[in-house]
Amino acid sequence: MLTLTNVYKTFNKGTINEKKALNGLDLHLEDGDFVTIIGGNGAGKSTMLNMIAGVYPIDCGKITIEDKDAQSGVEKVINLSRMPEYKRAAYIGRVFQDPMKGTAAGMEIEENLALAYRRSKSRGLKWALTRSYRWGITKKEKELYYEKLKTLGLGLEERMTSKVGLLSGGQRQALTLLMATLEKPKLLLLDEHTAALDPKTAKTVLDLTGRIVNENHLTAMMVTHNMKDAIRLGNRLIMMHEGRIIYDVSGEEKKNLHVSDLLTKFEEVSGGEFANDRMMLS
Amino acid sequence: MGNIGALFQALPGAVSQGVLWGIMVLGVYITFKILDIADLTVDGSFALGGCVCALLVVEKGRGPVEALLMATLAGFIAGAVTGILHTLCDIPAILAGILTQIALWSINLRVMGKSNTPLLKVDTIFSKLVAVSGMPQSTVAMVTGIVIAVLLILFLYWLFGTELGCTLRATGNNEDMIRALGRNTKTAKLIALAISNALVGLSGALVCQSQKYADIGMGTGAIVIGLAAIVIGDVLFGWVRSFGSKLMAAVVGSVVYFVIRAIVLWLGMDANDMKLISAIIVALALCIPVFINKWRNYHSYSEEGPTC
Numbered sequence: 313m314l315t316l317t318n319v320y321k322t323f324n325k326g327t328i329n330e331k332k333a334l335n336g337l338d339l340h341l342e343d344g345d346f347v348t349i350i351g352g353n354g355a356g357k358s359t360m361l362n363m364i365a366g367v368y369p370i371d372c373g374k375i376t377i378e379d380k381d382a383q384s385g386v387e388k389v390i391n392l393s394r395m396p397e398y399k400r401a402a403y404i405g406r407v408f409q410d411p412m413k414g415t416a417a418g419m420e421i422e423e424n425l426a427l428a429y430r431r432s433k434s435r436g437l438k439w440a441l442t443r444s445y446r447w448g449i450t451k452k453e454k455e456l457y458y459e460k461l462k463t464l465g466l467g468l469e470e471r472m473t474s475k476v477g478l479l480s481g482g483q484r485q486a487l488t489l490l491m492a493t494l495e496k497p498k499l500l501l502l503d504e505h506t507a508a509l510d511p512k513t514a515k516t517v518l519d520l521t522g523r524i525v526n527e528n529h530l531t532a533m534m535v536t537h538n539m540k541d542a543i544r545l546g547n548r549l550i551m552m553h554e555g556r557i558i559y560d561v562s563g564e565e566k567k568n569l570h571v572s573d574l575l576t577k578f579e580e581v582s583g584g585e586f587a588n589d590r591m592m593l594s
Numbered sequence: 595m596g597n598i599g600a601l602f603q604a605l606p607g608a609v610s611q612g613v614l615w616g617i618m619v620l621g622v623y624i625t626f627k628i629l630d631i632a633d634l635t636v637d638g639s640f641a642l643g644g645c646v647c648a649l650l651v652v653e654k655g656r657g658p659v660e661a662l663l664m665a666t667l668a669g670f671i672a673g674a675v676t677g678i679l680h681t682l683c684d685i686p687a688i689l690a691g692i693l694t695q696i697a698l699w700s701i702n703l704r705v706m707g708k709s710n711t712p713l714l715k716v717d718t719i720f721s722k723l724v725a726v727s728g729m730p731q732s733t734v735a736m737v738t739g740i741v742i743a744v745l746l747i748l749f750l751y752w753l754f755g756t757e758l759g760c761t762l763r764a765t766g767n768n769e770d771m772i773r774a775l776g777r778n779t780k781t782a783k784l785i786a787l788a789i790s791n792a793l794v795g796l797s798g799a800l801v802c803q804s805q806k807y808a809d810i811g812m813g814t815g816a817i818v819i820g821l822a823a824i825v826i827g828d829v830l831f832g833w834v835r836s837f838g839s840k841l842m843a844a845v846v847g848s849v850v851y852f853v854i855r856a857i858v859l860w861l862g863m864d865a866n867d868m869k870l871i872s873a874i875i876v877a878l879a880l881c882i883p884v885f886i887n888k889w890r891n892y893h894s895y896s897e898e899g900p901t902c
Binding site: 362365396397398399402406408412413414415416417419423426427428430431467491 | 771
C-alpha cells in the first residue's frame with residue numbers, strides 16, 4: 313500500500329544545528345494495516361508523518377502509494393516523493409497534535425465538514441465556481457453530516473451551524489477525525505492527536521479512532537507516547553530511534569507485548585549507544 | 595467653523611465620495627478580513643486605477659466605461675504581482691505589498707507621463723449621466739456608486755459561496771487545515787489578492803472620473819482609509835451576521851468616514867490633518883474593544899466568589 317524506500321531528511325544541513333531526522337528509512341504498509349509508532353523525542357516519528365504528508369520535501373529516497381484507478385479499477389503505484397502537500401491530500405487524511413490546527417475556527421461545523429467532504433473531489437475552473445457551502449450544501453449532504461456527527465456522541469449534530477471556534481479541544485479533535493475520514497482516505501495519519509487532551513477526553517477520542525479505523529478498514533499510522541495505547545490499538549507497532557525503525561512487530565507477537573518489553577527494548581537501544589560511546593572514548 | 599448650511603452643502607459630495615471609495619473598501623475587506631493579510635499594494639493600485647483611467651480618457655480618447663474596465667484589469671495585475679511575490683517567492687505579505695506599492699509609484703508616473711492629469715474637457719460616466727438625467731453631479735455619482743457597489747456585493751456574495759470562495763475563506767482561517775484538505779492555498783491567496791486589487795483599481799478610476807483629475811498621490815493612505823471604513827462598519831454593524839450585510843457595512847463605513855471628514859473640514863481643520871485623524875480613528879477603533887475587555891475583566895474580579 314504505502315512504501316517508503318531509503319528516505320533521508322536532514323534539517324539545517326551544513327550548519328551547526330544540523331539534525332538528521334530520517335536516516336535511510338524503509339517501511340512498507342499492507343492494505344488495512346493500523347500501525348502505532350513509538351520512540352523518544354527526536355526519533356523522527358513526526359518527521360516521518362510530515363514527509364509522507366508532504367509538509368517538507370524529502371532529501372532523497374522514494375515514497376509511493378498504491379491506489380485503484382477510479383474508472384478501470386486497476387491498482388497503480390503513485391509516486392508521492394515530490395508531489396506538493398495539497399495534491400497528496402487526495403490520498404491522505406490527517407489529524408494533528410494541535411486541536412486548533414485541524415479545523416477552521418471562524419467557519420461553521422457544517423462548512424468545515426463540507427470542505428472535508430470535497431477533499432479528493434475533482435478540481436478545475438468549473439468545479440471552483442460551483443456553488444456550495446452554507447448557501448448550497450445539499451439536504452442529502454446535511455443528513456450525512458448529521459448522521460456522522462451523531463456517531464461521535466458529543467451532541468455536535470444539533471449545533472451544525474455553530475462556529476467551530478466555540479468547541480472545546482476534545483470536540484474539535486473529534487471533529488477533525490471525522491473530517492479526515494469523511495471521504496475515506498487511502499491512508500490516515502494521526503500525529504499524537506490525543507496528546508493535548510485531558511485523559512478522559514483522550515480516551516474518548518482514541519476509542520473513536522479505533523472504531524472509525526476498524527469500521528472503514530482504513531490504513532492508518534498513529535504516533536503516540538502512550539505505550540499502553542500503542543499496544544492496545546492497531547495490528548502493528550514500530551519503534552523509531554535516530555531516524556530509523558529499530559523494532560517492528562505485528563500480529564500475535566504484538567498482542568502479547570507488555571509495556572515492560574517495550575521499555576527493555578528502549579533501554580537496549582540507548583544502552584547500545586552508551587556502549588558505543590565508551591568504545592569510542594577508550 | 596462655517597455655518598451649518600455649508601455643511602449640508604458639502605454632505606452630498608461626501609456621501610458620493612464615500613460610496614465610490616467604498617468599492618476600494620470592499621477590496622480591502624477581502625484581504626484584511628477574509629485572508630487576514632494587510633495588503634499595502636492598495637495605495638499603489640488605487641492610484642494606478644486613476645492613472646490608467648486618465649491616460650485612456652485624456653490621451654487615448656477612449657470611452658469612460660472602457661477606462662473603468664482597463665483600470666480594473668490594471669489593478670488585477672498589480673494584485674497578482676503582490677500575490678506572486680508572496681506565494682511563489684515566500685516574501686511576507688506586508689513586504690510584498692510594500693514592494694509592489696513602491697514599484698507602482700514609478701509605474702504610475704510612466705503611465706501618465708506627469709504627476710497629475712485633469713479630465714476637464716472629456717466625458718466621464720458621471721458627466722454623461724448628468725447630461726441624460728439632469729440630476730446634480732453628486733447625486734449621479736452617489737447613485738452610480740451605489741449601483742456598482744450593490745452589483746459588486748452580489749458578485750462577492752456569490753463568489754465566496756463557491757468552492758473557490760470557501761477555499762479563500764478557509765485559507766484566511768487556517769492555512770494548514772485547508773492544505774491538508776487538498777486545496778492549493780498559494781493559488782487561493784494569489785486570486786484573492788488579484789480580485790481585491792481589481793476592485794481597488796476600479797475604485798481609483800471611479801474617483802478619478804468623479805473628481806475630474808488623476809494625481810500620482812491620490813492613493814496615499816488609501817489602505818488606512820480602507821481599514822478605517824471597515825472598522826467603522828464593524829462598530830456600527832457589529833451585530834450583522836450574514837456575509838452580504840458585512841460587505842454592506844464596509845461600504846456604509848466608508849460613507850460615514852467621508853461624512854466625518856466633511857464635518858472635520860467644516861470645523862475648519864486643515865485637510866492635511868485628515869491623515870492624522872484617519873490614523874487616530876483606526877487606532878482608537880482597534881484599541882477601544884481591547885481596553886473595554888480588559889476593564890471588564892479587571893472589574894468583574896471579586897475575591898468573595900460569584901456575586902450573582
